[in-house]
Structure formats: structure tokens, C-alpha cells
Amino acid sequence: MTTRRLSLAAAGLTCTITLAACANGTSDTAGTSESGAPKKIDSTLGATFSGGKSGTKATGAPVTIGLVNQQGGAVSDPEFTVAAQAAADYINAELGGVDGHPIKFKTCYIVSSEEQGQVCAQRLLADKSISLIVQGGLNVGTQSLHRTIDGEKPVLIGQANPGPDTVAANSYATNASALASINGVGPYLKDTLKAKSVAIISGDNPGDLAIAKIFKGNVEAQGIKVTYTTFPASSTDLISPLTAAGAQKADAVVPIVVTATGCTALAKAYQQMSLTTPAIVANLCATDQIKKAFGDYPKWIYSSSTLSLQAADTTKQTDFYKAVMAAYAPKNAELEINAPYGFSAAFSAATILNKVGYGKINAKSVSAAARQYTGPVLLGSPTLDFGSVAHNPTIGSLAVRFYKYEGNGDWQASGDWINAPK
Structure with a gap:
């Protein structure tokens, strides 16, 4: 119930392999957004959730990550891509990217037909520079995408939906969403x-x-x-x-x-x-x-299935998210809807790839690191355990939180995470 696409149906996509860089900034000069973003980015949190090194700029040959998202059609969620790119830009500028090398996304956008999922999968599989694919929330193209990839390269699902996302080979959902x-x-x-x-x-x-x-x-x-x-x-x-x-x-x-x-x-x-x-x-x-x-x-x-951006957050993750987006995303970028999922997925991808190390990145090593990834997930579940959810092998956690709105801007957390792996 945390995504607007709860349909079990699938449809398709149109691919593109370019993504314009989002606006850059620095942690000390980041502006304040309408959502009250703090001006300074907490680099300690950034390093914790990316596996990187604070104060280090990524240089040299990039680490290429495939990114599949649904946008450009009747159902379009460009905020996932924008937030993922903002996260990557920050990680590259201030956390050393992946083992000192910058993250580079090659994107593939689902628009309207199931067949396009197959085309997208074929393009990402054919690109030898890609050893990891990040996937946004899809209600079209999912079946053909996973069927074509068929476990050949690991897929990090930042926003899972019922259906193929829950059982796809060599796929790892960091947020179970609905x-x-x-x-x-x-x-x-x-x-x-x-x-x-x-x-x-x-x-x-x-x-x-x-x-x-x-x-x-x-x-x-x-x-x-x-x-x-x-x-x-x-x-x-x-x-x-x-x-x-x-x-x-x-x-x-x-x-x-x-x-x-x-x-x-x-x-x-x-x-x-x-x-x-x-x-x-x-x-x-x-x-x-x-x-x-x-x-x-x-x-x-x-x-x-993510921390509320309105409620008080003692972990400071939502402040961190707002500050990075204020500094690295385009002006007036969407912070809600699917943006937190894209932002979080980029950090999870960086953590997994940093665990492998630049010189050892390939589909096999990244698959093993993704399978062993236990979190914590930025803005999401405090722990992951892939294989722990019966009949849903790709799901790392079914963690969810509830927030009660009292009116006049008063949001209260109603308990802690439910169903997070122990």
C-alpha cells in the first residue's frame, strides 16, 4: 500500500542510455528547501549508508550501474531517477563513489508495453560495463524484464511490487513497498x-x-x-x-x-x-x-515502508535525505512519492559495490555481495535477510511503519518498525 502501482499486471518500456546530471552542490553551502532541509549534510551518515569515505572525491574510470524505471508514459515516476542521480552525485563528490571511482548510471525507461521490458533487459545485458542493475517500481514490463535477465546479472529492486519482483532469479529487493x-x-x-x-x-x-x-x-x-x-x-x-x-x-x-x-x-x-x-x-x-x-x-x-518525511526522526536520516536533495537535485525536485526509494537504492548499490571493491567488480562477485547485504537501508528497513520471507525469495524485509496524523502539522510515529528481520 506504499506505492500507487499495486496492479499485478505488466506492460512495457522504451529505453534510453543517457541521463543528464542533476545540479551539484556542496555539503557546506546546500540551501534550504521548502521541506526544511538543513544546510549541512551529515557526512557520517553518508559514509555509514554508502560504505564510502567522507571527504573523498571520486575520480578515474566510472563504475557503471544499469537503472530501470517507469517514466514517460501514462504512469510516470521520474522522481525515482532524479533522486537516485542526486544520491550518486553526492556519493561521487563527497564519499569517494565506489572505492574511489565515480558511479555512472545507464538508464532504461519503461513507458507502455511489456515487450519493451525485454528490449531493456537485452541492452543492459549486452553492456559489459554493467555488473549491477537498479530497478524502480514497475507495473509494466516486469515479467519480460526479469525473464530476459534470468539471473545473468544481479538486480537490486528499490521498490518491489507483487508478482515477478518477489521471485525473480538473482534479484534483491531492499524495499518491499506494498x-x-x-x-x-x-x-x-x-x-x-x-x-x-x-x-x-x-x-x-x-x-x-x-x-x-x-x-x-x-x-x-x-x-x-x-x-x-x-x-x-x-x-x-x-x-x-x-x-x-x-x-x-x-x-x-x-x-x-x-x-x-x-x-x-x-x-x-x-x-x-x-x-x-x-x-x-x-x-x-x-x-x-x-x-x-x-x-x-x-x-x-x-x-x-520508508521513514516519514513529515514526522520527527531521531535517526536523522530524513534530514540527511533532504539536505542532499537540496544540494544535488534540481531546484524544486519532488521529495515524496517514489523519490525516497530511488535515493535509498543508490546508497544500497554503493554499499554493495564498495564491499566488492573496484578491481573485483563483476556479475558473480556483485551477486554474492548483494545476497549477503543485511542493511541497514537508508530511509528503510534497519535490517535485511534475503531468503527469510516464505515464497518471496527476493524480499529482504517486510518492515513497515505507521504514522498517525493529529492535524496542524503534528505527525506521530505509531510504534516502531513492524516485521523487520531480527
Whole structure:
């Protein structure tokens, strides 16, 4: 529930092998962003999460990393790429890149067709300079991408979706995204909210139905009674399904809505019904669009497989993220949506490659290092354990957090990470 693309369907992509460099800066002169980014970057955190050396500029021959993302079509997430590049630029300028060598991305963008996934995979496989591929959140092209790569080169999945991402050969998902929320909501309802009854609503499209089925099973497994109702996927009136699901009397509502339109419809229904039942929603419902439309974010509980950028963070990772983005990303770059996943993935890639060492980088050595990577993941799970999640061998962690919004800018962490490997 932490990504707007929960569909199990696949489609495709158009490739490009160039990526313009983002704006550069320095840790001492980084400006402040609208999100309150600190001016100074904590280089200690940077070194911790990259495996690099603070105060070192990368030089010489680059270490090339393939990057696959979905952008340029009806569903487009360029912020993943922008944030990954900003992270790489910072790592190159101030943390010595990979063993003293700069990181260079060669990108491949999914646009609209499943066949393009195959083309992208073929290009990245044919490029002998690439020993690691970073993948963003994909709802098209995933099947053909993984089928074609077929384990020949390791794939670091920065934002996994249900389906091929969970079982692909030689693939390592550092953030389970939607899967984390799916598996974490049940325990949260039982242990934190002490819920006895829950109302679940979802659209009637195949993707939402599949997700809702898993949610329903996981919640019921906690001994909680579930009333489930669907609504037409195109509907913007959610009063009827909420009423049918018994939202007024339930202990909590779990709506499967992950688009701006769906979140807005939910907020409107809550307002019109004067509904006060706690709602557990995707963190993507905390959008500026909703805030502007309703005067503030809805007072809901937001699930997230990354640290919230709004809530206080004692680890200082969110401050670090904002500071680096303020210095190295283009002006007014998107900080939310899929940007944290791209930023985090770049740091994980650097950690893995630094562990191998520049002179020993090849597909085999990088695969072994990725398999042994245990985190911590910047902005994400504190630990990873690949192979620990039954039936999902690529998933390193199902960690998820919940944040309760109290209104007037007051975001409160509702507990710690759930389902992080011990």
C-alpha cells in the first residue's frame, strides 16, 4: 500500500542510455528547501549508508550501474531517477563513489508495453560495463524484464511490487513497498489498535481485488472480523461502499486506495459522513493535492515502508535525505512519492559495490555481495535477510511503519518498525 502501482499486471518500456546530471552542490553551502532541509549534510551518515569515505572525491574510470524505471508514459515516476542521480552525485563528490571511482548510471525507461521490458533487459545485458542493475517500481514490463535477465546479472529492486519482483532469479529487493504494508497491517490492527472488527473497501479492478484478498486474509488471520465491499474502480463516491462495509461501527477502516483521485474521494466521504473511524491508508494519500482541497491532511494513520518525511526522526536520516536533495537535485525536485526509494537504492548499490571493491567488480562477485547485504537501508528497513520471507525469495524485509496524523502539522510515529528481520 506504499506505492500507487499495486496492479499485478505488466506492460512495457522504451529505453534510453543517457541521463543528464542533476545540479551539484556542496555539503557546506546546500540551501534550504521548502521541506526544511538543513544546510549541512551529515557526512557520517553518508559514509555509514554508502560504505564510502567522507571527504573523498571520486575520480578515474566510472563504475557503471544499469537503472530501470517507469517514466514517460501514462504512469510516470521520474522522481525515482532524479533522486537516485542526486544520491550518486553526492556519493561521487563527497564519499569517494565506489572505492574511489565515480558511479555512472545507464538508464532504461519503461513507458507502455511489456515487450519493451525485454528490449531493456537485452541492452543492459549486452553492456559489459554493467555488473549491477537498479530497478524502480514497475507495473509494466516486469515479467519480460526479469525473464530476459534470468539471473545473468544481479538486480537490486528499490521498490518491489507483487508478482515477478518477489521471485525473480538473482534479484534483491531492499524495499518491499506494498508487500510490507500488506503483511504489516494485520499485526498493527491487532497489537496497536486492538481492533476486533475492520471494514475493507477496494476498487473492482483485478489488481485491487488481488491486493484486497491478501489484506482480508492477513487481517482475518489475526482473529479480526472483516467486512469487505467493492466499488467501481472509476467511482469518486465512496459513501456507499463505506456504509456497506460498516465503517461507522468498525474499529478501523482499511481502504485500498492508492491514487490521488482515490484518496481524495475517501477524504470527501469521511468528511460528508462525519466519520471518525481510524483509517489506515497508504502514505501516498498524504499529498499536497488533498491538503489544499481539504485545508489539511486527513487525520488518518499512514502506512509506509520508508521513514516519514513529515514526522520527527531521531535517526536523522530524513534530514540527511533532504539536505542532499537540496544540494544535488534540481531546484524544486519532488521529495515524496517514489523519490525516497530511488535515493535509498543508490546508497544500497554503493554499499554493495564498495564491499566488492573496484578491481573485483563483476556479475558473480556483485551477486554474492548483494545476497549477503543485511542493511541497514537508508530511509528503510534497519535490517535485511534475503531468503527469510516464505515464497518471496527476493524480499529482504517486510518492515513497515505507521504514522498517525493529529492535524496542524503534528505527525506521530505509531510504534516502531513492524516485521523487520531480527
